[in-house]
Amino acid sequence: MGLGSAYHFKAKYYLDQWLKGKPPTELSYKDAKQAGETSLQYEPTQSYYQSTQGHVLEWGRKSQLDNVYNDEVINLYERSISSRPAWSQTYASQAHQYAFFKQNLEQAWSHIRLGLEFGPYTWQVLNQAVMIGLAYWPNLNLEQKQLVFNSAEKLVMFNHTRISQLLKAIHFYKKEALFCTYFKFSKQPEDNKRREYLLKRLCK
Numbered sequence: 001m002g003l004g005s006a007y008h009f010k011a012k013y014y015l016d017q018w019l020k021g022k023p024p025t026e027l028s029y030k031d032a033k034q035a036g037e038t039s040l041q042y043e044p045t046q047s048y049y050q051s052t053q054g055h056v057l058e059w060g061r062k063s064q065l066d067n068v069y070n071d072e073v074i075n076l077y078e079r080s081i082s083s084r085p086a087w088s089q090t091y092a093s094q095a096h097q098y099a100f101f102k103q104n105l106e107q108a109w110s111h112i113r114l115g116l117e118f119g120p121y122t123w124q125v126l127n128q129a130v131m132i133g134l135a136y137w138p139n140l141n142l143e144q145k146q147l148v149f150n151s152a153e154k155l156v157m158f159n160h161t162r163i164s165q166l167l168k169a170i171h172f173y174k175k176e177a178l179f180c181t182y183f184k185f186s187k188q189p190e191d192n193k194r195r196e197y198l199l200k201r202l203c204k
Contacts, residue, residue: 014032015032029063047090077097087118095111157189176204
């Protein structure tokens with residue numbers, strides 16, 4: 001294991017802990033950020049390191065532990081995409097940045113389409129397609145709205161966790177009736193218990 005990889009492993013360890021529900025502290029965030037920066041000093045063109053550092057900075061901003069500039073995160077993801085253009089998850093991360101921190105639907109949707117091109121069943125891409133679609137629903141054309149429905153349809157094929165996340169987003173944006181109608185006529189989910197669970201929470 002090279003030094004760059006060792007430092008990246010440290011940053012990724014903290015990131016995984018935060019994703020599991022253990023929020024970052026000032027100390028853990030500082031340590032993760034420094035480890036990520038050091039990994040990139042050793043291997044500045046490593047796509048995975050760039051993406052990880054982008055996620056670390058997002059957590060710093062989200063937790064109000066750091067004054068992170070939006071362009072700094074976008075630049076890291078853009079570099080990651082340039083280094084590894086077939087990595088669909090990074091397109092999802094970049095789409096999120098453009099949609100919710102730049103309010104740029106055109107750029108966000110462009111990255112969603114690229115993410116789906118390289119990973120049509122990557123849950124991170126499908127999830128962002130739904131999240132961005134719900135947030136910008138009045139601004140979407142018919143083709144874009146259909147893509148949101150199709151992405152939601154694929155998400156319910158995964159597991160209960162993905163269904164719960166989808167339902168939470170639909171409830172937040174008050175689109176229950178819309179998705180109730182759609183899923184009543186959808187072939188997904190095929191599992192009857194899962195389908196009953198989904199419709200029960202959408203069709204009230």
